[in-house]
Amino acid sequence: MISLPSGVPLSLYLHIPFCTTCCSYCAFYSEPYAAWKGFQDAYTERLLAEIVQCTASERVYDTIFVGGGNPGSLSPDQLARLLQAAQRNGKSREVTIEMNPETFGEHFFPLFSQGLVNRMSMGIQSMDDQLLSRLGRNASRSDNIKALKLAQQARKEFGIELNFDLMVCLPGQTLEMAINDIHEVLSISDANHISLYCLTVEEGTELARQVGMHTVQVLDEDGQATMLKGIWKELANLGFSHYEVSNFCKEEKYCQHNLRYWNLSSYLGLGSSAASTLENEQAWYHYTQIQDLRQFSDKAPFSGYEKEELSxxxxxxxxxxxxxxxxxxxxxxxxxxxxxxxxxxxxxxxxxxxxxxxxxxxxxxxxxxxxxxxxxxxxxxxxxxxxxxxxxxxxxx
Ligand code: SF4
The missing domain is CATH 1.10.10 (Arc Repressor Mutant, subunit A)
Structure with missing residues (x-):
């Protein structure tokens, strides 16, 4: 069992490391469909057991974030069980779920209608089929359009907040293309939060291999700075405030969960490869879970975590x-x-x-x-x- 601080607000992060395929730039821990097929039930049960033990009778998490991977790889029922357990003592003020466009559908709407989730973050990344395929994304432009429309429908029907992730400085992407992506996303939805990530080449990824083989060329620092400045200016024109290096919002609709990370407030991370940062009696601790969803699914709750006291x-x-x-x-x-x-x-x-x-x-x-x-x-x-x-x-x- 992880020793949790008492008397301080705590946030909860749940990691679902299941993806449909592996994106070429991704260095996060996730497993493609062939590797995790059949593990969803066992994974959910282990996660549930840990949530129940951590959620003592008085604990209400300030914020919850279900991320991945792609949480849409679990069924709405599995997600509902996890979120009900996490909110059994009361609702959190912000509950975000990440969704990939290709797996999002109306069958997830009960999570919103039951009040288990009030914010959705969707990885759109690009509206260009060629760029999406170069990134190894599983979603096409038409999947993205369909998902954007559905997300907007959910916003209208249930009042949820929306964030869309977009990627820029992609090989072959011009400033105009990047700005058009933002316009198109905002023409379909009235999202008031955008996360804008600059493509980085992470060691060990398919993209790093392609760059090493000179089959893909990425922008140098000056090229990136020029593109970022142009996009940031456009977002400001559209009324978005730049409140974190990669995050923009309107009407002060900050991501409360991430604000807690950036402020180094205590948060508990559960799931394979999840990390926690907890302050306990004026000392700071990191807990990390091994990156192996099979071991996580098969072993007893709270096995496989490593604890580190920060100096x-x-x-x-x-x-x-x-x-x-x-x-x-x-x-x-x-x-x-x-x-x-x-x-x-x-x-x-x-x-x-x-x-x-x-x-x-x-x-x-x-x-x-x-x-x-x-x-x-x-x-x-x-x-x-x-x-x-x-x-x-x-x-x-
Ligand atoms: S969907 Fe997200 S987590 Fe999964 S491989 Fe792609 S970038 Fe990584």
Missing amino acids: LVQSIEEYLMMALRTRWGIDKQLLQDRYSLCFETAFAKMVETLDPQWYFDTQYTFSLTEIGFLLLDEILLRFVMQLPEPLDRHTPL
Whole structure:
């Protein structure tokens, strides 16, 4: 059993590592259909047993996120059982489910009508058949259109919030094509949240192999920056506020679950390869689950988790990494209260070496501008270099 903090709000993440096929760029843990066919029942039962044990009589999760993989690989009934168990003491204020367009259908509507889910996040990625096929996506343009219409229907009928994931800086994609994708998605739905991901080449993926063989060419950093700036400008024109490096919303419809990650609030992650970050008595812990859905499905609840206590420096690093991603940035008072670290003492000298176009520095916060977002890794490194070396401690659960 994972030791959960008491008396602090907790979020819950459920990982469903089942996909139809493997996308060429994907480095997440997921298994294609042939590998997981027949495991859904056992996987659901194990997940359910863990949810029940973690959901003590008084616990109401602040937010819940069911992600993957593709949660649409489970049946609506299996998903309903998981979400009912997680909300048996009361409804969470935000419950998001990820859905892939090719498996989404009206048969999932009972999750919305029963109030088990109030937000859906759909991986559209592109509206161009050629690009979709290059990415190894299983959905076509017509699948995406159909799913967008259905999602909008669900929004109208049940009042759910919608997010669509789009990918940019794809090989062969122009700025105009990327902007057209956004327009088309917003012409079908009135989604007020968009996640916009820049294609990255992750080691070990099919895309990395193709790039290594020179059969696919990706944009260099300058090309990416030019495209991103053009798209960000268009999203601003459309009324979307850029509140995190990859996330945009209207009417302050932030993803509350992700805000908790970025703020380093405690969250519990269950399922094969899921991770948790929990604060317990002023110490920070990571729990991670082995990436093997067969072992997860076959073994007893809570086996296979590894526990790591984060050193103070690791926790600070993690906070800086998350906070700099958001438009609110580093909260100087929080840094002082949570880590006894004075921002000015630790970082003011280094900040003087940064280009003033990269950041906003006030008495209370330090945050990045959009130009700064483009240089996030470099700026983060400069912050981290001001900290002492982190300790590394692993303890098996
Ligand atoms: S559907 Fe998502 S999780 Fe599955 S392979 Fe594609 S990108 Fe990865």
